Amino acid sequence: MATVRQKLVLVGNGMAGINTIEHILKLAPERYEITVFGSEPHPNYNRIMLSYVLEGSKTKNEIILNDWDWYNANGITLYTNTTVTHIDTAERTVHADNGLAVAYDRLIIATGSNPIILPVPGHELPGVAGFRDLADCDTMLETAQRYRKAAVIGGGLLGLEAAKGLLNLGMEVTVIHLMADLMERQLDPIAAAMLKAELERQGLAFLMEKQTAEIYGSERVQGVRFKDGSELDTDFIVMAAGIRPNIGLAERSGIAVKRGIIVDDLMRTSAADVYAVGECVEHRNVCYGLVAPLFEQAAILAKQLCGVETKSYEGTSLSTKLKISGVDVFSTGEFLDSPELTVIRKQDDWKKIYKKLLLRGNKIVGGVLYGDVADSSRMQQWVREGAEMTEGLYTEFMGQSGETMSAADRVAQMADEEIVCGCMGISKGSIVDAIKQHGLTSVDEVKTCTGAGRSCGGCKPTVANILQHVLGDQYTGAGASKAGICDCTALGRDEVVNEIKRLHLTTIKEVMNVLGWNNPEGCSKCRPALNYYLGMLWPEEHEDEKESRFVNERMNANIQKDGTYTVVPRMYGGVTTPQELKRIAEVAVKYDVKMVKVTGGQRLDLIGVGKEDLPAVWQDLDMPSGYAYAKSLRTVKTCVGSQFCRFGTQDSIAMGIRLEKTFERLDMPAKLKMAVNGCPRNCAESCTKDIGIVGNDGGWELYVGGNGGIKPRIADLLCRVKTDDELVEIAGAFLQHYRETAKYLERTSDWLERVGLDSIKQQVVDDLDNRSALNGRIQAALADVEEPWSSAIAETVTRKQLYEDIKI
Numbered sequence: 119m120a121t122v123r124q125k126l127v128l129v130g131n132g133m134a135g136i137n138t139i140e141h142i143l144k145l146a147p148e149r150y151e152i153t154v155f156g157s158e159p160h161p162n163y164n165r166i167m168l169s170y171v172l173e174g175s176k177t178k179n180e181i182i183l184n185d186w187d188w189y190n191a192n193g194i195t196l197y198t199n200t201t202v203t204h205i206d207t208a209e210r211t212v213h214a215d216n217g218l219a220v221a222y223d224r225l226i227i228a229t230g231s232n233p234i235i236l237p238v239p240g241h242e243l244p245g246v247a248g249f250r251d252l253a254d255c256d257t258m259l260e261t262a263q264r265y266r267k268a269a270v271i272g273g274g275l276l277g278l279e280a281a282k283g284l285l286n287l288g289m290e291v292t293v294i295h296l297m298a299d300l301m302e303r304q305l306d307p308i309a310a311a312m313l314k315a316e317l318e319r320q321g322l323a324f325l326m327e328k329q330t331a332e333i334y335g336s337e338r339v340q341g342v343r344f345k346d347g348s349e350l351d352t353d354f355i356v357m358a359a360g361i362r363p364n365i366g367l368a369e370r371s372g373i374a375v376k377r378g379i380i381v382d383d384l385m386r387t388s389a390a391d392v393y394a395v396g397e398c399v400e401h402r403n404v405c406y407g408l409v410a411p412l413f414e415q416a417a418i419l420a421k422q423l424c425g426v427e428t429k430s431y432e433g434t435s436l437s438t439k440l441k442i443s444g445v446d447v448f449s450t451g452e453f454l455d456s457p458e459l460t461v462i463r464k465q466d467d468w469k470k471i472y473k474k475l476l477l478r479g480n481k482i483v484g485g486v487l488y489g490d491v492a493d494s495s496r497m498q499q500w501v502r503e504g505a506e507m508t509e510g511l512y513t514e515f516m517g518q519s520g521e522t523m524s525a526a527d528r529v530a531q532m533a534d535e536e537i538v539c540g541c542m543g544i545s546k547g548s549i550v551d552a553i554k555q556h557g558l559t560s561v562d563e564v565k566t567c568t569g570a571g572r573s574c575g576g577c578k579p580t581v582a583n584i585l586q587h588v589l590g591d592q593y594t595g596a597g598a599s600k601a602g603i604c605d606c607t608a609l610g611r612d613e614v615v616n617e618i619k620r621l622h623l624t625t626i627k628e629v630m631n632v633l634g635w636n637n638p639e640g641c642s643k644c645r646p647a648l649n650y651y652l653g654m655l656w657p658e659e660h661e662d663e664k665e666s667r668f669v670n671e672r673m674n675a676n677i678q679k680d681g682t683y684t685v686v687p688r689m690y691g692g693v694t695t696p697q698e699l700k701r702i703a704e705v706a707v708k709y710d711v712k713m714v715k716v717t718g719g720q721r722l723d724l725i726g727v728g729k730e731d732l733p734a735v736w737q738d739l740d741m742p743s744g745y746a747y748a749k750s751l752r753t754v755k756t757c758v759g760s761q762f763c764r765f766g767t768q769d770s771i772a773m774g775i776r777l778e779k780t781f782e783r784l785d786m787p788a789k790l791k792m793a794v795n796g797c798p799r800n801c802a803e804s805c806t807k808d809i810g811i812v813g814n815d816g817g818w819e820l821y822v823g824g825n826g827g828i829k830p831r832i833a834d835l836l837c838r839v840k841t842d843d844e845l846v847e848i849a850g851a852f853l854q855h856y857r858e859t860a861k862y863l864e865r866t867s868d869w870l871e872r873v874g875l876d877s878i879k880q881q882v883v884d885d886l887d888n889r890s891a892l893n894g895r896i897q898a899a900l901a902d903v904e905e906p907w908s909s910a911i912a913e914t915v916t917r918k919q920l921y922e923d924i925k926i
């Protein structure tokens with residue numbers, strides 16, 4: 119006879135509660151019939167990642183931790199949009215706001231916290247929001263579309279992440295802070311001042327030591343008035359002045375509460391068989407607001423509920439990292455100087471690096487890092503185990519920082535018990551064991567198997583370094599050819615691009631710092647690749663780092679073996695005029711070029727121009743650059759087509775010119791060529807082009823992925839279209855999809871073989887929403903391109919430095 123399952127009810131579908139259920143499902147999957155109540159309409163999601171949803175580097179779907187199928191597959195009954203209003207501890211039943219009553223044998227309360235909304239006059243006006251859940255995120259995203267000025271009240275972790283998110287959305291943001299120092303609960307005044315200076319540099323404004331007295335406005339928020347009488351005009355206010363444990367339900371139901379729901383070391387509340395976990399809890403007079411302690415509590419509670427022997431919960435020593443790109447700040451344990459503590463400090467105002475350790479007696483009790491946080495995990499370890507300071511540890515801390523060590527050395531030096539993933543409490547040793555035992559080969563596999571990287575994602579670069587350390591050359595995340603990056607990092611191309619997106623990294627230096635590059639300067643492989651990925655991801659924000667480009671792209675001309683250059687002006691669609699030809703001839707004579715050559719792409723090449731003459735040649739030609747040197751659209755070769763050819767069914771010249779004018783100048787992963795033909799006779803040879811177009815009676819055929827170079831490949835038919843506009847739209851979607859998913863230097867022919875024609879068809883032809891989104895993004899990127907020759911002529915400094923070797 120099957121055993122009857124006990125009824126387990128969870129109130130609160132958030133991170134701590136569901137983490138407890140995940141443990142229970144592993145420990146005793148048959149033990150409970152599980153019911154979950156959640157006030158929000160979503161399945162369990164990663165609240166930490168709301169900061170990334172706000173800044174646009176993650177979608178809402180991407181932050182779902184357990185989707186609807188997970189609940190079904192594990193036989194869990196989930197009531198979303200349903201708030202439990204009362205617990206009858208005598209009847210062992212919970213009652214919800216929709217009239218539902220569910221009996222329990224065991225009950226977990228995991229109701230989290232609520233943001234503190236300052237009860238000042240005007241706090242109920244439209245335009246005042248908290249930042250706690252997906253609904254708040256939606257409010258902020260919508261507001262940023264319609265309004266310009268935002269104020270964030272509270273300069274703690276949440277306030278600063280909210281402020282940076284709103285800034286990235288294009289708002290003017292002022293942070294209003296009560297205290298003299300930002301993040302005064304985690305940082306000392308020195309680190310706080312460095313942080314403020316960096317955030318000001320990134321564009322945030324600050325009003326310090328300001329106490330909000332009133333929010334004013336007639337229909338919606340118009341401004342804030344402070345106790346000192348000063349005011350700030352604003353269209354929107356985010357309150358991020360701390361959180362308060364959500365204890366209303368427990369209190370109403372007669373369960374003992376103070377600031378939080380009181381629990382003992384086994385997470386038991388004052389009511390029989392009722393447990394609590396997460397931010398709603400008060401344990402030994404402490405309420406937590408970070409996931410690491412909550413996950414520790416969850417693991418202990420799950421064991422307790424499954425009858426597995428467990429240690430008791432003794433509290434957690436906290437460490438924090440701010441999730442803002444370009445700002446590396448870390449704090450653990452105690453962080454303020456005081457007379458009874460010994461301070462070890464290293465401050466470098468030029469490199470903007472600050473490190474501090476605090477000792478009570480000789481025991482390490484806390485510390486702060488700013489600018490270089492590579493030592494964070496070992497520092498956390500020292501504090502966690504209450505390590506005694508020794509000569510060896512002192513030299514380790516004051517000497518070579520983890521940042522200047524190679525990644526391999528850093529990982530090799532880590533002790534097995536050193537925690538790599540602070541959120542989930544996972545050590546280097548357990549990651550190494552999992553890699554070896556389960557044959558794991560990627561960061562994602564480590565995440566699925568061990569949980570490391572599942573919360574804030576901050577440990578992923580270290581996980582990648584451990585994979586490389588354990589697997590050596592077998593780790594395919596590394597190595598130039600496979601990853602599209604190089605040996606300066608253990609991360610693969612997709613991991614690097616995803617992290618750039620997730621962390622909103624905007625410069626090459628920042629990528630290398632934040633993602634723990636082995637070689638702090640990078641190399642000739644990764645620098646151009648990163649420059650491309652950054653420009654592709656952030657077309658408006660990224661400032662092209664020209665010094666990271668290959669020489670031909672830096673010079674806007676191809677260098678030849680004798681040190682001279684070639685100049686190829688644009689001839690859209692291969693069409694020129696007598697006037698243009700005359701000018702080209704005059705320039706060729708004036709600058710004594712060595713040869714004038716007709717290229718395979720239907721234009722003219724002036725070969726043998728001296729470097730110092732380049733700007734003058736471009737100026738005299740008065741034609742745009744043909745990009746013959748660039749990873750970009752080179753030529754659009756056209757046949758004669760219906761304008762003149764007897765067989766022509768389509769105007770290939772007009773279409774070729776339109777395509778060239780639409781897509782020229784945009785950076786691509788590799789060089790790119792097109793051809794347009796007026797009929798299937800295919801005189802302009804579409805089959806060997808990245809995009810080859812063939813006209814027929816009913817419209818156009820679009821071929822992709824052709825190549826006529828070292829590795830010839832005949833293009834595949836992508837689709838047939840009826841109108842010119844549809845053709846340009848699909849070409850745009852194809853190009854953007856290629857830009858976003860190809861490895862740097864990967865031609866469309868290799869890319870197509872790798873990702874598959876069917877998948878490309880689905881993304882750029884069949885999925886109309888995606889097609890239009892891709893077009894939106896390529897248009898945004900095209901809006902930012904400029905003509906390089908005229909820019910070089912206009913910028914005197916560039917001109918002198920690059921072409922005349924004059925140091926300025």
Ligand SMILES: Cc1cc2nc3c(=O)[nH]c(=O)nc-3n(C[C@H](O)[C@H](O)[C@H](O)COP(=O)(O)OP(=O)(O)OC[C@H]3O[C@@H](n4cnc5c(N)ncnc54)[C@H](O)[C@@H]3O)c2cc1C
Nearest residue numbers: 130132133134156157165166201202229230396397408409
């Ligand atoms: C923007 C943001 C960024 C963050 N970043 C970090 C970070 O980088 N690192 C870190 O460690 N922590 C971070 N945190 C904090 C972290 O997200 C929380 O500590 C964690 O989510 C708390 O988990 P919890 O399960 O206790 O509460 P929650 O995740 O809040 O879950 C509680 C759930 O219970 C529901 N609920 C409440 N009452 C009821 C009821 N009566 N009936 C039914 N359902 C109910 C709520 O709607 C909610 O969905 C961040 C928080 C935010 C908001």
Ligand SMILES: NC(=O)c1ccc[n+]([C@@H]2O[C@H](COP(=O)([O-])OP(=O)(O)OC[C@H]3O[C@@H](n4cnc5c(N)ncnc54)[C@H](O)[C@@H]3O)[C@@H](O)[C@H]2O)c1
Nearest residue numbers: 272273274275276277294295296358359360407439440441
């Ligand atoms: N990266 C992370 O780890 C991260 C990110 C976001 C949120 N969180 C967590 O979410 C929770 C909420 O974050 P938080 O920043 O709101 O809480 P917090 O308590 O850490 O910070 C609140 C800040 O608001 C300031 N403040 C209070 N009253 C104010 C007033 N009237 N005017 C101006 N400033 C005022 C305080 O001085 C304090 O610095 C915390 O538990 C935090 O740990 C963590």
Ligand code: SF4
Nearest residue numbers: 757763766796797801
């Ligand atoms: S492809 Fe057709 S239209 Fe174009 S030139 Fe050749 S025959 Fe004429």
Ligand code: FES
Nearest residue numbers: 539541573574575
């Ligand atoms: S440190 Fe946050 S997920 Fe690993």
